[in-house]
Amino acid sequence: MAKRDYYEVLGLSKGANKADVKKSYRQIAMKYHPDKNPGDKEAEAKFKEAAEAYSVLNDEQKKAHYDQFGHAPEGGMGGSPFDGFGGGGFGVDLSDALRIFMDGFGGGGGGGFGDLFGGGGGSRSRGRARGSDLKIKLPLTLEEIATGVTKKMKVKRFESCADCDGSGARDKASKTNCSVCHGRGEVQQVSRSMFGQFVNIQPCSNCDGTGEVIAHPCKTCNGDGRERKESVVSAKIPAGVHAGNYMTLKGEGNSARRGGQHGDLIVLIDEKEHELFIRDEDNIYLELGINIAQAVTGTELEIPTLTGKVNLKIPAGSQSGKLLRLRGKGIPRINSHMVGDQMVKIQIETPVKPSKEEKELYKQLAAYYGSQKSKGSKGSIFRKIKSLL
Ligand SMILES: [Zn+2]
Ligand SMILES: [Zn+2]
16 A cells, blocks of 8 residues: 655645645644544544654655655654554554644644653664554543542553463464564565665564464464453543643553554543533632622632632622632642632622511611612612623
8 A cells, every 4th residue: 555645645735835734734633633533543544644744744854855755765754664553554653643743733722732741752663563552531520630640541452461471372382483574574675666766674464573473373362462451551640631631651552463562552631521610721710609798798608629628708898790819729730830720700699589587678778778868889870881791
């Protein structure tokens, strides 16, 4: 399967400039982002394809090389073109693609910052197949986000077979060198183009890049070297994360066949809706209903926060809509010492079904206001509305 031309992937004409490359990549990546197309393999492939094209065309040196030589064997790509996608797939896996996207656009406006731990690229061994990456969504409460949390997640994945230690062979003697690649695990393909001759190195398909064939496969895994299992993986999530942030847990994805490298586990952070609080970046908002007497005379009330209850003073003469600030009771900003605030919006509640006694008291108040012709809050006041919301 031949790779598509990088310019074609991004819908551009040959030699397009950097700004066009960036703009076009952004559009395509947003459209095919896995968050927007859950479970859609085709979209994921397009997302990865665009990321690879972008990572080459956005890099001056790689672009120049590509413009001159096209998809040459040592051409361009930073990552290894031999990663475990088989069948002439692309050299970029999902975690690489997400990282490229985040590096390019910083998470796309949601205050995101991409990989929480920077991922770290990582060199991959040649030839040997690598297990595929897994993705898991991790919903967190605002309380967990405010303090940071260690989460245990159940992950269904391929793990090394315990009976053969991942080798796939019943015993050591049942392994022999692969006759196709002579134990090297790689095969060379020579191709010609108008620029000359290229040597393309690919994992050997006869031995899956292991360099060995198995005469007597392990009975437990039928020579695959791995078993499907459900395991518990824990991730330490720092305080202040946002929905859309992700974390790459290296080597926690699927194991490869016959003892290759493990894939990664990509943990995508999601934010659960809270029954009381709304988050705005580092701040959280709460509405507090109080009665007219509390608003007029002022009071002190116990208020919930993300980390327990605190007392809040309501000043005398508080109006509906007034915002009171609880400093430092919001959410910490990631990688910083700053902590947001909790904002409490006052809402004065008018009694809907006043009791007889209440009515009596309000009548007295009305009579009082009627007698105070000159001062403040007695009759009707007309003002222009400040905002229609
Ligand atoms: Zn086995
Ligand atoms: Zn081989």
